[in-house]
Structure formats: structure tokens, C-alpha cells
Amino acid sequence: MSAIPEFETQVAIIGAGPAGAIAASLLHKAGIRVLVLERQQFPRFSIGESLLPCCMQFIEAAGMSEALNKAGFQFKNGAAFRRNGNYNCFDFTDKFTQGPGTTFQVERAHFDKLLADTAAAQGVNIRYGHSVTAIDLNARPILDISDDQGKQYRLQADFILDASGFGRVLPRLLDLERPSNLPPRQAIFTHVEDGITDPDFDRNKILISVHPQHQDIWYWLIPFSNGRCSLGVVAEPARLAHQQGTLEQQLFALVNEEPGLKRLLSNARAVRDTAQLGGYSARVSTLATDKFALLGNAGEFLDPVFSSGVTIAMQSSALATDCLMRKYNGEEVNWDKDYCQPLTQGVDTFRTYVEAWYDGRFQQVIFSEDQNPKVKQMICSILAGYAWDRDNPFVKDSLRRLNMVVELCADRQSSPTPEPS
Template identity: 30%
Template sequence: MRTYYDCVVIGGGPAGGSAASIVAKAGLDTLLIERDAMPRFHIGESLMPETYWAFERLGLTERIRKAGFQAKKSVQFVTHRGTESEPFFFRAHDDRPCSTTWQVERSEFDKLLFDRAGELGADCYDQTRLLDVHFDENHKATGVSVRTADGNNHSIDCRVVIDATGQQSFIANKLKLKQVDANLKKVAIWTYYRGAVRGEGDNEGATIILNTESRDSWFWFIPLSRGITSIGCVGDSDCLLNNGAKPEAVFFDQLARCPGLTPRLIDAVRLGDIRTAKEFSYSTSQHAGDGWVLVGDAFGFIDPVYSSGVFFALEMGIRAGDAIVAGFKKEDLSREQLQSWTAEFLEGSQWIRKLVHAFYSKEFSIGRFMKRHPEHRGQITNLLIGRIFESSAEQVFQDMEAMMKESATM
């Protein structure tokens, strides 16, 4: 490991791997570090179709296609009564190859991205822990301290630090930039099953969103390869874990209250432990500074319901990488240059945030909304695809808000 790099990327997930690939391919001396040994477990297995264009940019489309991941061609919703919606088939809206995406084992998927950054010229180290990010008296990032797998500490100078540390959000926590969404204080409790009943035909690999009877929680159903399915419960942390409730007991209690899911697991076998994550919905008040930028979950995370996390991470990594490459060409690594992509990103991602808040409103039903406003089916599908940077969804949410207000008065 050298003592100087043009760019240091902290975190080997989708955001870090894509950012490192972009800057390394441009010829910048790039270091990518990951705390854990690669490959390593991570949640967030369902991809939006718009990830296709990131794979094209990174030169990974064929590798992803041949990796053996479960194909995902649709999304489906199931009500608190167990009534199934018509699947939202992506190809009905766009019949190009990008309409098929994947449900991925993140250990294998992230390793593909990590290795690709190495192929493009980055020095890639796993089992390397970030100790600190260094700033000068003008609050400009100047380097990092790390500890490698052999236990040795290293001080590395650089021109730019890309923080892709995920929910650790190292710089955001260090500079007190992290803001938890008070309306989305959720907990996720999940595990894995073998032999769960999936959809049929092209709906076999669908992500299914299933409400519980009370609509106080919901389950994800994400079919992976090798007959394994990721099953997770999400609800208000204070509600589900009140009075010291144990996550495993909560999971099975909520499962018993989910009429759309219990038949799918009747002959399935649970694999492994129950896992949890709490209060994962947050934003950051500043996304970049002189010599540093946040990407992926270090930038912020909305909610798992529409599977936007990996897509956003890839999108941010590529956009930040492009801004850094342009900044080196102009000799401008200021906050303004490094965050030049963030306004457009936030403008597009707001539509997913709005859709998430609508989902958690008991006055909202996606099925009822589509019956009332069939003209919005294409735009709703756009949101589920991740096509959020090309056009406004303002009218969709005006009609959605009006319908929810009407339902609240009934």
C-alpha cells in the first residue's frame, strides 16, 4: 500500500466499487478499501431495472447476466387481506433487455464490483479498517489512516476521499451531518427460507410486498438463486420492539398476521439466524466538501420497500466518479465541484421518497390508486423501474395526495 493516491475510496459495496472503477479507469491513482474479507454478507438483494445502465457503463452486463442470479421481471403487491395485485411487468412498459433485472446474493455481486475496480487499475484491499479521515485547518480532506489485515497502521495522503462506508457514514458522523428521518424510524427483521412458493412463469422472480392484517408492518419476499428466498419484516421500531420484545418472536408473530405470506412458507425450511437492522432511514445535511464526497448509504438511505438502495448506490458512485474526474482535469476539487451531481440526484430520488411515505400511509392502496387513475400506471412503473431522472412525477403525487385525503375523511 502506497503513501499517496489521487483518490481513496472507503467501502467495497456498490457505491464504492462503482466510484473506484470510474476514477481508476480515468487513470487516477485509486485506492479502494473494504473493512471485511471479500466476499462478505450484505442485505439489499433486489435490483431495480435501471441498474442495467450502470452495468453497461462499468462493463459488467454480461458477467451479471452469466453469474446465475435469479432474474427479476416484475414487482407484485399483496394486501392485508391476502389479495394479490396484478404484477407490474417491466417489459410491458419497456421491452428492451434493460427490463429484466436480478435478485442478487450481495456477497457475490459486491465481489464482482470490487474485482472490476481492480481490473480497471484501482489498488483494492479488503480486511482493511478505516481509522480516521484527515482534514486540514480549512476543513479540506487530505488523507486517511487505515489498519490492514496484518495489523499494521498506514497514513495515506490523497486529493479526494470518497466515503462509501454504508450506514457507518464515517464522515457524516464525524462532522455531525446525519439526520434520521423521524417519520421512518423502522426496524427490519429478516431471515432466509428454502422452498418458499414463488410466482409462476415470468413472475417467478418477482419481488413481492405483502402487508400484514393491521398494516402496521409489511414483509418483503425476494427470490434468490438455489431455491433460497429472502423474507423480511419491516415496521415501526417503537411498535414492533416495544417492552423489550425479541426480534425472533416479533418476526413469527407478524408472519402469523400476514395472510399473503403464510401459505407461501407452509413447506419451506428456515435457514440461518434472524437478523435485524434499526433506524436505517436518514439523510445528510451536506454531501460533499473540499476534497471529500459521500456516496451510497453514507449519503443517505430511504427505505427497503422499493429496492432502490443498490440502484442509488451505483448511480451515486458513477456520478461522483465523473465529478471527480472532471475536477482533476480542471484542477478543482472544491465542494462545489464534488457535489455538482447531487442536486439532480436529489430531484429524481425525491419521487421514491414520496412513494415510500405514501406506502406507509394507511389511507393509501396501490391497487385502489391504479383503479382510480389507470393513466398513471406507466409512471408508477417508471418509479418501480427506477426511471426517475427523466421526467417529473408531480401529477402522480398530486392525485395520490388527493385520494389519501379523501380516504381519511371517509
């Protein structure tokens, strides 16, 4: 019986999505040997098509901006919110934090392949159709790997970055999974040929609409540059239990309960199978050790409402690769202090707003008629992805600051309108 082949690298990266591609590019540019293991073949469908401007910094650092700008994706400059006929938008160029104020709305199959192909063109070794089946962390990490032809081998590495997204490879193999502290929610989604003729519809912004009777049910509409949109609805499973018919019929029945969307999408037709995703909010007991780090969704996923997933993935890639570069330069790295804590600070800022969205506090702020421009700029920075900017009071002290604005909004609404003199 022949021995299982063994290989070696400095950093093994599990997953070639945005987190993995950015991390691999940054490490390769620093002269660190990386090997990327991707279970699927690209292109492959992925949900989460609305990027945030903060992402552009990491794409630029990885040397991928030119390829992205030439790809023809839909330009994005903000987010629009609508509830019961009330409409408000956030212009990401009018924000508190310095940095890019525009980005793109992308079909992820093409976007993820573009990043991975650009990393490969830079010299990164990506193996598609290769799955990690076991891991040994007793000494130098060893990964057992099987390719899509059934061939097996072992890979020894100094360090492992898990960028496997919802596959959550290391959390599953190392029993790191822990229940999320967010209530379970379910999304139903598809891509549509949108047929939108309304001249007032702004294709440069994601549109988030709220159900007219249930504030915890919301819809996303993300325009692409080819006349299509990503369309989805999010609700707690109990809210969706009574829905009848196929997933596509359920989705469009819910869309038709929101008058603005019903009118906007009166000519829309689905162009891919409608799918559902539930129980996606997740967390872990350990984000990193001196042998591995979890990036993006492999570590924690909150909720799709503010499109934070890709931003958190890229931010985690930047933090982890910075730690690894310092490690290979002979510096001492404290993975809790240098990676886990700073990453968690930004994630917790997003968490503040996710929780406040569903309990209605943040919706009250968004749809307030009398908004302070400076406060709106600070909140806009967070919606644009700059949840790690500690100079922003709404980042540094997110819960207290948000509750303060919620109270001000409530006071304005409860104050009687003065009689004309």
C-alpha cells in the same frame, strides 16, 4: 520509533460494496488512480437483495455486465404487491422511461464480491481488512488507516469518496450525522429455503405484502435462483415490542399473521441466523465538498420498501465520478450544483413514495381497481429506479402528481355504483 508509512493516490474510496466498486471501475477506466479501502473481507453478508433495472446502466458503464449475466442470479422483471387478498404487479418493461426493464435478485454476499472482483480484474487496487480511523481535511486530505493485522499507515489523496454504506465512516468522523425526518422503523429478516409449491407464485418479481390489520407493517419476499428467498418484515419499533421468543420466532409469528404469506411459506425454514436492523433511516448535514463526497447509504438512506438503496448508491457513484473526471480534465466543478442537487432530486422523488406508502396514500393507488395505463407506466418507471428522469411528470412534480392520483382514486371509491337500467 519508526515513522508511520505514508502513501498517495488521486482518489481514495472507502468501501468496496456496489457504490465503491462502480465508482472505482469508472475512475480507473478514465485513467484516474484510485485506492479502495474495505474494512471487511469479501464475501460478507449484506441486506438489500432486490436490484432495480436502472442499476443495469451503471453496471454496463463499468464493464461488469458480462460477469453479472453469467453469474446465475435470479431474473427480475417487476414488483408484486398484495394486501388483504388484493394483488397488483408492475411490469418494469412496461414503463415510461427508456432504459433496461429487467434486472436480478441477488444474494448480496455473492453480488458484491462479483462487482469488487471484476473491478480488481480491471486493475483497481482494493485493500481488504483496512479501516479508516481518522481524517484530516485541513490541506490535502489525509486518512489514517489500520489493517486487520494492526499495522497503521497514512494515505494522502486529492479526493475521498465515502462508499461505506451503513458504516457511514466520514459522517461519523466529521460529525455530519443528522436525524432522519422519517419515523424510526425496524426490520427483522433472514434467508429461507422457501419450499414454495404454488404454481402461481412469480419468482421473477419481489413480493411486497401488507399486514391485514396494520397498513404500516409490510413484508418482503425476494426469490433467489437456488430455491431460497430473502424474507423480512418492517414495522415501527412499538409495533414489534410485544413480540415474544427469538428473532426467528418473532419473524415467523408475524409472517403467519398475513394469510397469503403463511400459505406460501408453509414449508419454509430459515437457513441463516435471523437478524434485525433498526434506526436505519439517516441523513447528513453535507453530502459533498471540494474534498469529499458521500455515496449511497453513507449520505442518506430512506427505507427498504422500494429497494432503492443500491440504485441510489450507483447513481451517486455515476454523478460523483462524472464530477471528478471533469475536475481532472481541468473543468470547474461546483459540488453542490453538480452533485448534491441532482442526487437529492431523485432521492426526494423516492421519499415522496416512501412517505405515501406508510400513510396509505400510495397503497391506495397501488391497489386501485381502475388504473390509468399511462399513469401506471410513469409510476412504474420510478419503481424501476428511474427517479432522476425529469421528463416523467411523476418525477418532476412527484408530490402534486401523486396526490392528484390519490384524489382520483378516492373519488372513484366514494362514487356510488350506478343501478342497472
